[in-house]
Amino acid sequence: MRFVTRSLMGLMLMSLTFALLALAGNSIFSAYQAKSENSFGNRQARERVFTVEVMEVTLGPQTPEIQTFGEVISGRTLELRAAATGELVQISDNFREGGIVKQGEILFQTDPANAQSRVLISQNELAEAEADLADARRNLTLAQDEITAAENQLALRKKAMERQNQLRSRGVGTDTAMETAELATSSAEQSLLAKRLSLANAQATIARAETLVARRKISLDEASRLLADTTVKAEFDGVLSGVTAVLGRLVSANERLGNLIDPTALEIAFRVSSEEFRALASADLEAAEIQMSLDENTVFTGQIDRVSAAVGEGKTGRELFAKVKNASSLNIQPGDFISVSVLEPALQNVAKIPAAAASTDGGVLIVGEGDRLEEASVEILRSSGNSLIVRADDIVGRQLVLARAPQLGEGIRVSPRAQGSAKIEAQKMIKLDDARRDKILTALRNNKRLPEAVRDRLLKQFEKDEVPANVVERVESRMAAVANGTADETVEITEDQRKAMIAFVQANDRMPAEIKTTVLERLKENRIPKQMYDRISKRMGS
Structure with a gap:
């Protein structure tokens, strides 16, 4: 009897063991099947299209x-420079920055007194040299006349000597008369030589006078040029720039007073x-x-x-x-x-x-x-x-x-x-009234489950006059879920699920940046809202 009882007890324990093993196997199979259906670990990756x-x-x-x-x-471009040193005594009304001038117009003039004095002195010196030249030419004429007279006198003396020579050859004249005629002829020749020397001196005087006149003309031309340099005229029609001239100013030679363009x-x-x-x-x-x-x-x-x-x-x-x-x-x-x-x-x-x-x-x-x-x-x-x-x-x-x-x-x-x-359309912005904005701000401040960075960003966003419509819709739907008591339902996710979801959200180029940041912050937690889990799972599956 005891043997039968023990046999039945062993049979019952063995059946219970097999039942537990079957239950455990069924659980493992169900978990694997659910994991495969959710496609977190072994989901086939889709090709990305750009x-x-x-x-x-x-x-x-x-x-x-x-x-x-x-x-x-x-x-x-012409640089306007003062050619002479002195005081500016005349300036054109157009000689200023941006002034328009015509060709030949007097632009400015330095004091011409010294240059005028030099011109007058040079003119007087030239007149004096020309007077000396005229006197030398008159002396030349007189010297030429004296030579002519001396030549005539010599010719008379020679004729007188020839006559005395003829008289002596006929035995009528005397030797004394002959000697007197010869001496007179010699004296006439010496006088002619002296007159020729005077002519040469007169010609040399004329040459020196002509040279002096030329030098005086050069001096006069230089003085006239210096006088002309005191006045600066426009070489062509143009516009003035960089003008620094002021009436009465002392300028030095070659000092630039402006440019003509x-x-x-x-x-x-x-x-x-x-x-x-x-x-x-x-x-x-x-x-x-x-x-x-x-x-x-x-x-x-x-x-x-x-x-x-x-x-x-x-x-x-x-x-x-x-x-x-x-x-x-x-x-x-x-x-x-x-x-x-x-x-x-x-x-x-x-x-x-x-x-x-x-x-x-x-x-x-x-x-x-x-x-x-x-x-x-x-x-x-x-x-x-x-x-x-x-x-x-x-x-x-x-x-x-x-x-x-x-x-x-x-x-x-x-x-x-x-x-x-x-391309991507711009976000639609809506304007909230004060009551609606205060209600949303109060709900965000009281939501302790939001990450602090996300809460601060949303608070700053809703404090503005206009807020993106999709953000308002998401927050108000969350508020409605809280009011209905369905917002607290969360789902625990594994590490593989978290990595897969994070990769999917990061690769979603159509998701707004602020929403993407919020979702990524929530995915760092072990438990996430069931609505978020269902929404991401559905999109990943599609």
Whole structure:
């Protein structure tokens, strides 16, 4: 009897053990099945699709454009300097900053008294030298007359001597008379020599007098020039700048008193890179059109005139100078900072793409089959501002990605969007009345379960006049759940579930930043609201 009882007890214990094992296995299987259905740990990852802006590549004529900045300079400037030392005794009414003067107009004059005195002295000295020259010429005439008289006297003496010689040869004359005639002839010859010496002295005196007259004329010309230098006149029509002259001021020689600028001879100096200059030079430098603008309302054109001979210390590229057409009517002045656009001759059968669409070696991304990216290459011909002019014969008609983002590459699936299409819409803002705002602020202050950083951010947001509509809707739905007693229901999540949810929320680009921050803060806790759990699980499953 005892054996049967013990056998029944063992059989019952064994049955109970098998039942407990079956229950434990069923629990494990149910937990595994629930985990698989919720797709937290073994959920198959979805392929991420990036939205990109694209454009269709088309070929046609494109005009390369070099955009730079330049400065207005004067191509014709005259420095006005005082040539003579002295006091400023006369200043033109137009001799002031910005004054407009005409050619030949007297600008200023220094005291001419000393220069006038020198002119008078030089004139007197010249008159004296001219009088001496006239006296020397009269003496020359007298000397020539005396020589003529001496020559006549010598001729008479010679005739008298010949007559005495004839008388003596006939035995009528005496030796004494002959000697007297010879002495008279010799005396006449000596007198002629003396007169010739006087003539030579008179000629030398005339030469010296003429030299002195020439020197006096030079002195007079110099004195007249010094007198003229006391008066400064405008060499051409222009505008004055840098004027420092004041009536009665003492100025020194070569002191600058202002500048005269020709408003019709303005130029533009601008600098381009060496590569851009080579591109211009390879085409036609003078044929390039220059468009310049001081502001939106002042646009004018010009033409490249010359290139700087040297690069300049501490500078790069090339400095170009452009002539301005109708400069006087453009209301520009030297020193103005302007923008410059250099238009080269048009290139044929090329495409214009954004600079962000290509790498430095010409690599681009195009949309291929199945909206997957493919690598392609283009030949970069010119850089024009934020655009590139390229030769793209191999990708004509294809969709080109406008920006090479770091996350994009060959084989990535994308969602193409036309250039300039609408992006994420702006948040809708609503204005709360005082009673509604106070109710929400009170609820937020009393909610001790919110993280402090989230609560402070929401409080600051609701203290403003306008609040995002989605934030108001979320907070008021939470307040309604609290009022109905359903807000306190929470769900405990595992570490794997938390990581999966955090990764899903961080990858959601459509979620507003403040909502994303709030959700991530709640996901750091061990238990989260059931509504949040159900909402995230549903979206992850979809």
